[in-house]
Amino acid sequence: MSEVIAKSKAAKEAATVLNTLTTTQKNEALLLMADALTSEQNRLLAANAEDIERGRAQGTSESLLDRLKLTPQRLAAIADAVREIVELPDPVGEVIAAFDRPNGLSIEQRRVPLGVIGIIYEARPNVTVDAASLCLKTGNAVVLRGGSAALSSNRSIVAVLREALSRSAIPEDALQLIEDSDRKSVDEMLKLNGLLDVIIPRGGASLIQNVVQNATVPVIETGAGICHTYVDESGEYAMAEAIALNAKVQRPSVCNSMETLILHETFARKHFAALADKFREADVALKGCDLARVLVPSIESASAEDYATEYNDYILNVKIVKDLDEALIHIRRFGTQHSECIVTENSANAERFLQEVDAAAVYHNASTRFTDGFEFGFGAEIGISTQKLHSRGPMGLPALTSTKYRIVGSGQIRT
């Protein structure tokens, strides 16, 4: 039996125990996990140092090594994040609907754990702790498959967390790490219907596409974001400038940052030159449509491919349109249904934008950067879903649950 199958079977067995635990029992286990991350700090840092050393020897960039690196401060922050998950309300057991039927049947719909969740992710070892905590809090067993660059760190983290679980009501087998770094172990997970209930990919576009294209297990797709900000004719300049700059440069590397700024022609003729200066001061390289280049000749030309690119970088496309309709058409063609914003003082146009744009989050006069579990007040998030089924947008704990109908009768039969 392969590592993937053996560990997934063990996880499934453990899930049946997890399903019977109380919120208190689960929280106690999470607190033991948090404590272990600091009390076993030296072991974890030593394992992490192996990853860093191996990465440096293989020529990994310093910025990637920095994402991989653990420090006492970072470990403390990771442990604190677990303690924050303890404080969140447990969705499991929540009665979503309860009703009686004319034949006397009493029907309740309750939240239940999904069962066993597979997480496929890349380098950062904090995801290991984060995903494990969110899954266990919601009564799910979890099978983690992290990137090989962090293998020593992940192995050590999971060992420490499992030791903590062994002193709790949660079976240690509820937390599994696939150590086989061959790509085949991912392929195997993707087809493990019957053992894994869902797979959540966390990482770059190619990781996510591999999962979406090849999984037969249901997937929650997260990640890709080509987000637009559209400044309407009536948009206030100061507000538009603040929102557009924030959406682009506050953290360009994340999915809710802006890739294309769409300007109404009237607004652009008045303000684009000034706005372009602001972006230049912020080190953002601009690419634009023909009219944008007439107004600001120094910028490069933007191709259809540029409009379809998630830069995650200090690069911005500028598209000038003659009206809201043209903006909506551009967004429909190039958007990834993540986060889209209109800056306008025209409430009819705002309502049309909010209604007609098909995206997880649509904004009127606020930065797309707010699409985030913490910013929405959900606490920790497992990711931002860019699909329409199950959960859309920032996923809090309820996204890690399913439901079950409980029907209580007194001998009813169907006639």
Add this chain to the structure above:
Amino acid sequence: MSEVIAKSKAAKEAATVLNTLTTTQKNEALLLMADALTSEQNRLLAANAEDIERGRAQGTSESLLDRLKLTPQRLAAIADAVREIVELPDPVGEVIAAFDRPNGLSIEQRRVPLGVIGIIYEARPNVTVDAASLCLKTGNAVVLRGGSAALSSNRSIVAVLREALSRSAIPEDALQLIEDSDRKSVDEMLKLNGLLDVIIPRGGASLIQNVVQNATVPVIETGAGICHTYVDESGEYAMAEAIALNAKVQRPSVCNSMETLILHETFARKHFAALADKFREADVALKGCDLARVLVPSIESASAEDYATEYNDYILNVKIVKDLDEALIHIRRFGTQHSECIVTENSANAERFLQEVDAAAVYHNASTRFTDGFEFGFGAEIGISTQKLHSRGPMGLPALTSTKYRIVGSGQIRT
């Protein structure tokens, strides 16, 4: 451009219009559809006669031909089902959550249509009308791919419905039928990410497995049901007999009927012989475990394969267990997480069963046959989901929706 791509693109375009319509506009369109099914009755019956004739020439069984056949009465019933969908509340636009953040952002989560739904199904032409009405009512465009046996009927039904839509606010392109009966048209639909938002298969196990195994578009899995009834030591005989017979014979061909009866040994020693007589009177062939065959020697032996078979027929496995734990293990091994029942007077055992059995619907003292949208009071259903993501159990109209966050600000940026 293939038929599948051309029609899916047209459906996606139409979905943007559907998304802006009011409930009244959608209901008016549905009523025109219902009326057209009776006013165009002769056209529909003539087309259906072609299917029946072709089927008979190809040696199709009379029972399948009966499922395919339309009559004036059946058409009237199908039209009435559309009118019942008109009466159901429209979930689209429902505000699921609304909250303000400390920074002044106002966030609303609203139900929105999924977009474009692909339905892949088999012979019965009533599914054509049913699926179209449910999708359009919830603001979704729909691409139908029915079985070739019903092609003439489906073509004629869709033509009549599209004519009705042409007199309504819903664009006719919101309803598409794929006429290409080559299997490749199904394969093409399964990979149509970006044009189809979800695929719902309706039909037998092989149709559903093909979709689940090969789709890259998100799927809502429906259908397979290996359902159990467990009679505990304290189960009342009269109730157990009524529930078990109902679950098996009231309609054996459907997914919520029982395939295996599990009896506590004490109950079995007292009552299995009498119960076996009742099943024999109802023309049900019994297969049993060793102990069952000791108690009623005339029955055949049940293999592991039998326990894993969805008979959908007058055949029943009988498994005798020594306690609830053994029953739970059997259900975990062979159940398909559809509908499971315990008959008991012991409330602790009932609670354990309801809590621990992992299924869409768990019953205490009632027949599994109640797992059904009408019986739950949801009105028409698009199917019974046997997956855990998005929707589980009978799917009413809300299962055909997604959600969208609408965030209204006054210039907020993230710091």
